Structure formats: C-alpha cells, structure tokens
C-alpha cells in the first residue's frame with residue numbers, strides 16, 4: 001500500500017498580477033508552481049523531501065492536505081492510502097501532519113490549554129476541550145500512554161503559554177499520535193529549536209520511526225537521520241530526483257538544487273555540508 005501515490009500532477013496558484021498586465025491569455029492566468037509530480041511513498045518507509053526556499057515544499061504539503069488541487073487539464077493520479085477522495089478528518093487517522101502553522105495556531109489560540117488537554121483534543125481535532133465532548137477512560141489512558149511514549153508526561157499540567165517551542169511541538173506530535181497514524185509528515189519541525197532541543201527532537205523522531213513512517217520536509221541536510229532511507233529533491237518545479245538516499249544525496253545533486261557549489265560528506269550515517277566551494 002502506498003501512503004502517497006501521485007502521478008503526473010500539476011499545481012498552480014491564481015496569478016492575477018501576471019495577467020492584469022497582459023492581454024487575456026490563458027497561459028498567464030495561472031502560476032504553475034509544481035509540474036509533473038510523480039511521487040510514490042510506500043507504507044513503512046521513511047522519506048525526506050528536500051528543496052530550497054520557494055521550491056514548492058509547502059505547496060506539496062497543501063496538495064497532500066487537499067488545500068489545493070491538481071490542475072484538471074491533464075490525466076493525473078492522486079491517492080492517499082489508496083483513497084482518491086478523503087475528508088480532512090479521515091486523513092488524520094492515517095496521517096499526522098505537523099506544520100508551523102498548526103504550532104502558531106495553538107500558540108495564538110490555545111495558550112490556556114495544558115499539555116494533557118492539547119493531546120486529548122486530538123480526538124475531536126479541536127482547539128480546546130469542550131463540555132459536550134465525552135472521553136472514555138480508555139481514551140484518557142491513551143493520552144497518558146502517548147505522553148509517556150514520547151517522554152513528555154512532565155508537560156501534562158504545563159500551559160501552552162509556558163511551553164518552549166520544542167515542548168509544544170512534541171505535544172502536537174502526541175496529539176496526532178492519538179489516532180495511531182500510519183505516517184507522520186513534518187514540515188521543517190526543528191525550526192526555532194536550539195542545538196540541544198534539535199538533537200532531542202530528532203531522537204524522538206527516530207523512536208517514532210520504529211512504529212510509523214516519517215516524511216520529513218526540510219531544507220536542512222543535517223536533519224536527515226539514519227532511519228530515513230529515501231529522499232525526494234524538489235527543484236525546477238518538479239520532483240527532480242527521488243530514490244535511495246545514498247544515490248540521491250550527492251554533492252552534484254545538492255549543488256544543483258541549492259544553486260550553490262557545495263561538497264557534502266557522510267559520517268556515522270548522517271550527511272552534512274563539508275565545504276562551500
């Protein structure tokens with residue numbers, strides 16, 4: 001079973017400015033951001049999706065979340081867990097999606113919630129716990145179970161307003177884990193974390209990867225931990241290359257996608273930029 005099975009997908013944003021200045025010509029009405037997207041991610045595998053700023057990583061996420069849709073001008077395939085159509089609630093049972101937007105939303109709108117409540121709210125995908133919501137004792141036990149699993153039980157009474165960036169992000173992962181998703185998609189999850197918190201966070205992802213597929217969207221090569229064995233590079237509005245990590249993560253490919261001559265090295269199964277040439 002494929003978690004993600006995309007073939008031949010083009011994605012465009014409306015581009016009002018570009019056709020305002022020109023004669024009405026359909027070629028200029030849309031701003032194609034991704035074209036010919038072919039991506040197959042198998043259940044149980046771990047992936048990194050790597051690309052420069054503005055390459056289309058967030059757009060790919062929006063496509064997965066059905067916040068934007070493929071252009072209907074050609075035949076395409078878009079399936080998540082074998083489903084052509086899915087509601088956002090259904091999707092959450094299969095995919096835990098952690099974005100900075102979600103993080104900021106909680107910061108702004110749920111600062112009063114405790115860590116325990118943040119995790120519990122995953123059952124109704126709500127921001128807040130409400131009196132009409134019923135929870136069974138096994139649901140409550142599951143909250144403790146996932147918080148223990150992620151080593152964050154110490155955050156159960158801590159308010160969101162008092163949490164560090166890394167602490168809130170871990171609570172959001174626990175919130176998604178309530179549904180036992182088959183995969184986690186994490187969009188630049190270590191943004192805002194200091195070195196120790198980054199290392200700690202990646203340790204948690206490694207633990208998570210034993211039971212769940214991890215799809216890490218990033219522009220940081222160093223974040224690609226050992227268990228991630230596949231990489232897709234986004235460049236030139238498409239999946240430029242994808243496949244086994246060792247074949248894809250080469251100095252040549254990375255120099256191309258980041259438009260900077262770099263030399264990369266591998267040490268202890270992790271890659272890093274050795275030199276900017």
Ligand SMILES: Nc1ncnc2c1ncn2[C@@H]1O[C@H](COP(=O)(O)OP(=O)(O)OP(=O)(O)O)[C@@H](O)[C@H]1O
Pocket residue numbers: 013014031033051052053054055056057058059060219
């Ligand atoms: N709502 C929008 N309307 C029009 N163009 C957009 C919109 N959102 C993004 N774009 C354009 O789509 C392209 C890809 O943007 P996207 O945000 O997907 O890149 P990204 O790889 O996530 O970048 P970053 O690493 O900086 O977050 C960019 O050229 C961007 O300007």
